Amino acid sequence: MCAVNDDQPDEWFRNSSSSVWGVLAIGAAVAIIVVDAITGWHPVTTAGAVLFALVAYAAFIRTKVGVSNGDFVLHHLYSTVRFPMAALESVSVGRTLGAYAGGRTYVSGAVGRSIRDAVKGAKRDHNPLRNQTDFIEDRLNALAQDARDRRRIKRDSEEQFALAEDVRRTWDWPLIGVTVIVAVVFVVLFFL
Structure with a gap:
């Protein structure tokens, strides 16, 4: 099936702390490499720090969910799943984001609630103006409804389920390759 570009601007979402933790983790890896180089270089330490940074x-940094070119997109650690936005039945956010389309559930850790909020469940106040995950959940559900309305597709219809057949997964082979090479180098150096 051909994807329809609905002239929907790209929108991307992730937990606000994800980027901060990513930068801190990569910064820590760089600091370990610098300290190791200053105090007497150990290749295994450098390989471990590079692996940790990757x-x-x-x-x-890579994991996020969003809308791009009329598709719902889930960037996972090493792959990307995308399908037409109109195929998205609903999104709910617990500890992770669950997206439902065509009788299947697609999960992403890019967006999630704190343990405290997840445990509260239905008892917690749903407030998209003060809670980022409530906003993301509501926004993605609204974008899915808008996409169905533009295509004149009813929710839970055969047309919507047919759109859900257009799931595409691509792998980030360069990142996978570099990570595997660094992991092999780390293991070899560790056991030498």
């Missing part, structure tokens, strides 16, 4: 990048 995984921190994948987990905290």
Whole structure:
């Protein structure tokens, strides 16, 4: 199926702390490399720090959810899943984001509630003006409804389920390759 560009501007979401933690983790890895170089270079320490920085990048910086070119997009650690926004039945956010389309659930850790808010569940106040995850949940559900309205597709219709068949997963092979190479180098150096 061909994706329809609904002239919807790109919108991306992640927990506000993700970028901060990612930068801090990568900064810590760089600091370890610098300190190791100053105090007497150990290749295993450098390889471990580089591996840590790569995984921190994948987990905290790369992961996000959003809308791009009329598609719902989930950037995972090493892959990207996308399908037409109109196929999205609903989004709910607990500890992780759950997106439902075509009878399947797509999960992303890019957006999630704190343990305290997740435990409260229905007892907590739903306030998109003060709570980022409530805003993201409401915004994605509204964008999905807008996409269905533009295509004149009813929710839970055969047309919507047909759109959900257009799920595409791509892998970030360069990042996977670099991570595997650094991991192998780290393991070899560790056991030498």
